[in-house]
Amino acid sequence: MSGNVTLDVDFARSFFPALNPSWSFLENAGGTLVPTTVVNRVASYMTETQVQPGTNFDASRIAAERMDEGREIMAAIINAKADEIVIGPSTTNNVYVLANALRPWFADGDEVIVTNVDHEANNGAWRRYADAGLAVREWRMDPETGELNIDDLQALLTDRTRLVCFTACSNITGSINDVAAIAKLVHDAGALVCVDGVAFTPHRAVDVKELDVDFYLYSIYKVFGPHAAILYGKPEHLARLENQNHYFVEGNPFLMLSPGGPNHELTAGAAGVGDYFNALYDHQFGDEAADTHTKLSRLFGLFADHEARLSAPLVDFLSARSNLRLFGPVSADMDKRAAVFSFVAEGRDSAEIAERLQQKGAGLRSGDFYAARCIDGLGVRPQNGVIRASLVHYNTPADVDRLIKCLDEEV
Ligand SMILES: Cc1ncc(COP(=O)(O)O)c(C=O)c1O
Numbered sequence: 001m002s003g004n005v006t007l008d009v010d011f012a013r014s015f016f017p018a019l020n021p022s023w024s025f026l027e028n029a030g031g032t033l034v035p036t037t038v039v040n041r042v043a044s045y046m047t048e049t050q051v052q053p054g055t056n057f058d059a060s061r062i063a064a065e066r067m068d069e070g071r072e073i074m075a076a077i078i079n080a081k082a083d084e085i086v087i088g089p090s091t092t093n094n095v096y097v098l099a100n101a102l103r104p105w106f107a108d109g110d111e112v113i114v115t116n117v118d119h120e121a122n123n124g125a126w127r128r129y130a131d132a133g134l135a136v137r138e139w140r141m142d143p144e145t146g147e148l149n150i151d152d153l154q155a156l157l158t159d160r161t162r163l164v165c166f167t168a169c170s171n172i173t174g175s176i177n178d179v180a181a182i183a184k185l186v187h188d189a190g191a192l193v194c195v196d197g198v199a200f201t202p203h204r205a206v207d208v209k210e211l212d213v214d215f216y217l218y219s220i221y222k223v224f225g226p227h228a229a230i231l232y233g234k235p236e237h238l239a240r241l242e243n244q245n246h247y248f249v250e251g252n253p254f255l256m257l258s259p260g261g262p263n264h265e266l267t268a269g270a271a272g273v274g275d276y277f278n279a280l281y282d283h284q285f286g287d288e289a290a291d292t293h294t295k296l297s298r299l300f301g302l303f304a305d306h307e308a309r310l311s312a313p314l315v316d317f318l319s320a321r322s323n324l325r326l327f328g329p330v331s332a333d334m335d336k337r338a339a340v341f342s343f344v345a346e347g348r349d350s351a352e353i354a355e356r357l358q359q360k361g362a363g364l365r366s367g368d369f370y371a372a373r374c375i376d377g378l379g380v381r382p383q384n385g386v387i388r389a390s391l392v393h394y395n396t397p398a399d400v401d402r403l404i405k406c407l408d409e410e411v
Pocket residue numbers: 029030089090091092093119121122167169170171196197198199219229369370
């Protein structure tokens with residue numbers, strides 16, 4: 001809980017021009033809206049400093065400074081330092097680059113563990129190791145609930161296990177995994193962890209140091225920023241990874257693991273996420289002395305409380321209807337789940353229902369959301385996957401009421 005302070009949703013929403021009461025945006029897990037502060041940063045970068053950054057004429061120097069500001073906030077969101085992150089176009093791309101860079105660390109016959117809950121981003125690149133001499137093991141979810149059980153992972157760990165790749169939060173079930181406990185178990189077995197934080201980072205304060213993760217990924221376009229993504233690595237790992245850029249780009253993991261370099265205007269634009277968080281923090285708490293991590297922790301505490309309040313009636317509705325099957329925790333407890341709700345209606349096609357809901361102003365969708373193995377594992381492929389509604393801090397009780405009313409009419 002965040003003391004007596006509650007989120008001023010109207011103030012938050014005033015930064016997002018796309019939001020208005022005529023519709024409800026419920027597809028946040030696909031990508032969040034951006035505040036005007038991000039738009040302004042991208043616009044000023046492109047109008048004033050769209051030059052190669054990092055040399056000594058004014059526009060170039062300022063361009064580099066603006067990109068540095070973007071890097072700082074993207075690192076701070078997970079309590080990392082700017083030189084501990086790599087910026088790429090997407091998490092999918094970042095995992096591919098990481099998988100290539102890590103391969104020389106492993107010997108033939110070594111084992112890598114992936115899950116069948118994860119989005120394909122933290123799956124496919126690792127599963128390709130099977131063609132390159134490694135053994136790939138699958139940590140399987142409970143097919144009824146979609147939950148990963150730590151005991152099942154324990155049983156898969158051997159003295160050949162080198163890497164365990166799993167998600168902090170499923171983009172289908174919303175279920176949160178105990179990343180710190182899993183990382184400890186894996187480290188005790190002598191292996192590394194690579195954590196997909198894409199579905200988790202928009203909802204909770206993340207501290208990669210406290211979690212003690214080796215690699216952590218998230219996409220800033222799902223955390224109110226532009227379309228770019230972050231790979232964090234422990235500095236001692238980043239320093240040892242094989243260069244994936246031009247042979248002469250040496251000594252700088254930020255460039256070595258970002259072939260071609262990051263998108264300039266979007267890196268600079270990410271600083272607008274920091275502008276937004278600062279404005280919201282000042283409005284809610286007005287304590288300018290706090291350091292960035294403390295500010296983000298307090299702000300995300302407000303987000304979690306707000307999402308819990310939004311989630312409670314939705315969980316009640318979805319679990320009370322006997323013809324609906326909700327995946328993940330049947331709970332609005334934000335320690336157990338994020339506000340990502342996937343469900344199917346008995347004997348009904350999810351795409352057909354989603355279309356009806358869309359026509360009534362619900363901005364959501366259906367499908368497998370690129371977590372194809374999860375959808376197959378849950379046995380809902382024949383229904384065209386799940387219907388997914390995902391909420392973030394700028395959603396309102398009216399959004400939830402609209403969804404419940406539409407569902408009540410359509411299923
Ligand atoms: C949990 C999760 N991981 C990874 C990704 C892939 O992210 P990107 O689009 O940045 O490759 C997504 C995108 O939906 C996701 O939800």
